[in-house]
């Protein structure tokens with residue numbers, strides 16, 4: 001009697017009768033034979049409604065439980081099927097595991113918690129499960145957690161973004177709360193239809209409470225925002241605008257490198273080893289190599305540059321004035337977001353004039369986009385939406401899309417993102 005209570009406690013089993021324990025030599029694992037207490041038997045796996053027994057199902061089944069020390073442990077029980085009035089023939093629910101799961105609830109919760117705090121390798125090796133399995137577990141745990149909380153309550157200032165996953169082939173639409181920095185909603189797709197499902201879930205009253213929306217320049221976002229929350233102030237996400245400028249600068253840099261490399265082909269070849277003193281100069285080769293190595297100096301914010309990178313920029317200023325102008329244009333646009341609103345208005349118009357006349361195609365094109373979004377850019381500066389908060393959540397979501405590579409489906413990716421960034425971290429079993 002005493003012994004079965006110990007086993008129940010060890011495996012975190014509630015509403016469960018322990019029938020016996022054995023050591024399975026073949027599996028090298030402790031197997032605890034159990035059955036649900038009478039009041040938990042014969043219930044639908046989905047809705048837990050008491051339902052008539054249908055058949056024996058697949059007979060005995062095992063659920064992986066948390067290891068006991070270094071020894072693996074399983075819970076074994078019958079898995080009969082019941083005929084639910086609403087859900088049809090389905091496996092009966094068991095108190096120790098989620099429906100359709102091969103692991104106990106405690107095992108699931110531990111894996112989900114680990115997945116949000118540590119590396120892929122650490123989770124899979126510590127828990128001895130495949131990464132794909134981690135994905136399924138995370139999806140189950142989120143279905144449970146997300147179903148129990150209202151994630152859309154109290155939203156006033158939101159950020160809408162589209163994030164690519166699967167090597168840029170597919171997109172997620174994500175909604176972030178500017179005030180709490182939480183990820184509140186995510187769904188596959190990047191279209192007006194996707195975004196409308198968010199506002200449908202939000203409902204009319206709560207939609208009306210939204211005062212500010214930040215987004216990248218996507219037209220479909222602007223369309224749905226105008227349609228569903230016409231009174232909200234639409235702002236540009238500063239980091240997206242700066243990203244456009246960085247992308248334009250990159251185009252200029254790559255073109256400059258290509259041009260230099262093409263010119264280098266007509267220069268005399270040089271053999272292996274150190275060049276002789278009287279070797280002919282090869283300016284285009286030097287330029288191509290220098291540009292190739294200047295990438296980080298051009299990308300970084302000036303205040304973060306190392307001394308070497310400062311030198312690199314000075315070198316670009318003298319050897320490739322056009323590339324340097326492109327750099328100044330990028331930096332100029334970035335600086336505008338740090339100015340007080342009135343100064344920013346003036347600076348932005350000056351910048352637009354400068355970019356329009358700069359004779360660098362990538363930046364004249366950028367000038368047209370910036371002009372189109374002038375008002376929403378200035379809105380962002382006037383209303384000071386917490387850009388860095390959203391940017392960091394966005395960076396984390398992007399990281400998660402890479403980590404989630406190998407999960408079976410997008411639901412598992414969304415689940416991991418929501419559990420990690422939604423403010424509802426899974427709780428480790430046995431702690432409050």
Ligand SMILES: [Zn+2]
Pocket residue numbers: 044045046047048049084085086087088
């Ligand atoms: Zn049911």
